[in-house]
Amino acid sequence: MSGTEKLLQAELPPRPAILVSLTEQMHSEDPDARRVSQLVSADVGLASAVVKTVNSPYFGLGRQVASVQQAVTFLGLAEVFGIVSGALLRRSFPSKDAHMERLWDEAAVRGAFMSRLARELRILAPDRAYTCGLFENCGMALLLLHAEDYKAVLKQSASPQEQRERERSQYGIDHAALGQALVRSWGLPDELALAVRHHHDLAALEGQRLSWTTCQLVALSVAANEALARQAGASTQNWSRDAAHAGQVLGLAVPELEKQITGLGATLPEPTA
Secondary structure, eight states: OOHHHIIIIISSOOOOHHHHHHHHHHHSSSOOHHHHHHHHHTSHHHHHHHHHHHTSTTTOOSSOOOSHHHHHHHHOHHHHHHHHHHHHHHHTSOOOOHHHHHHHHHHHHHHHHHHHHHHHHTSSOHHHHHHHHHHTTHHHHHHHHHOTTHHHHHHHOSSHHHHHHHHHHHHSSOHHHHHHHHHHHTTOOHHHHHHHHTTTOGGGGGGGTOOHHHHHHHHHHHHHHHHHHHHTTOOOTTHHHHHHHHHHHHTOOHHHHHHHHHHHHTTSOOOOO
């Protein structure tokens, strides 16, 4: 079995059983909010992660919740389902490595930012945006966990394009394609899987024949990642190229998009020295 086949087949974390049960509820004609709350609350660690996420300043709920039931009441089933999916994703990659921790911390903020933008701009369901942001770099988590030399690839890569080229050269596949495979294996909507696959390719999406929702998710990702980069005193490498494309997809002039990004960055704590 090749390295690529191993990563795609043997190494993809299985879809958690609780996610299967929750998906059945979400797809039913009359979802049972009480049953969803019971399923999540039965797992103390998962319930704690949901409450902690909902109460984070990045999520912007504006009130504190003390239970999964309250989270469902205030946010709705779809958004709580997205939060649960993210918590289960992080749990599926057991590691105390600093790179892995940073990856998930950034994913949580990215997802929250994408959700807030989607809600404020009223362009698509916030839960879809949140889930997309969480899963965006899950392919990198796979490589961190299973490729011993992957940290060197991250360190040596000067750009997202170079990083993906190095990944394809050394592992036969890049993190975006791995992420797409994981999203699909967990039974999440294909528009999310495609957004994860193309999250570095906003400028080239016109010829891909992707759904408008997928294009919007990629544009939200570009904006959220720029907000994250600016907090660190930098900017994403392709922002000057991607800003106009993102604004066009999101229905914003570039100055309006800049204002939105500044507003997102204001919710982040100041970095420690």
